[in-house]
Amino acid sequence: EIVGEEYFPLDTVDFRRTVEQIMASGAEVVFNTLVPPGLTPFLDELHKAGFGKRGGKIICTYFDENFFNLVPSEQIEGLYSCLDYYQELDDPFGRALLHRYQDRFPGSAMLTAGSGCTGHYRAIKMWEAAVTEAG
Numbered sequence: 001e002i003v004g005e006e007y008f009p010l011d012t013v014d015f016r017r018t019v020e021q022i023m024a025s026g027a028e029v030v031f032n033t034l035v036p037p038g039l040t041p042f043l044d045e046l047h048k049a050g051f052g053k054r055g056g057k058i059i060c061t062y063f064d065e066n067f068f069n070l071v072p073s074e075q076i077e078g079l080y081s082c083l084d085y086y087q088e089l090d091d092p093f094g095r096a097l098l099h100r101y102q103d104r105f106p107g108s109a110m111l112t113a114g115s116g117c118t119g120h121y122r123a124i125k126m127w128e129a130a131v132t133e134a135g
Contacts, residue, residue, distance in 0.1 A: 003027050013037045019045040031059045039063075040070055045074040066112045085118035087111065097121070 003025040006018055010054050015038070022030060030051070039062055046058065052075075063081040065088070085094055087110070097118065101111040111118075 006040060006088050010035065010038070013041045014107070015042045017044045018042075019049045019051070023049050028055065029057045029059060031107065033061045035062050036070075038062050038066075043071055043075045045100070047072075052077060083118070084122065085111075093122075 001031070004021060004027065006021075019042075022119070030046065034043065037058070043058070046052070046056070052058075056078065057078060058076075059080045059082065060084055063079060065085060065086065067076075085097070087094070088096060098111055
């Protein structure tokens, strides 16, 4: 059962009222589509309110390996993420993509799926394959 739904401007960083409503509603799951800069303060507010300690679960459409460096681990314990690519998954496409990225952009900047870039890349490549097949 959906107990609430809210949308914010991209630059929103104060989520106290929203988290108070989440806690008061008894929500068991928060399906979150926030992106930075709002994602970090939102997760912080949920954590401070005790959402996870009471058994609450967070589903986040933006969370990838890069975000581990921005959020304390206790704020994301049990978080579910739903992206099309994670560096830890061992699939042929992902390995090849990661190797190409690392060759082209050596250093500490990791390939991310959080912005949807890997899904967009796959979509472009699928379109390319369809156009080629269709002649």
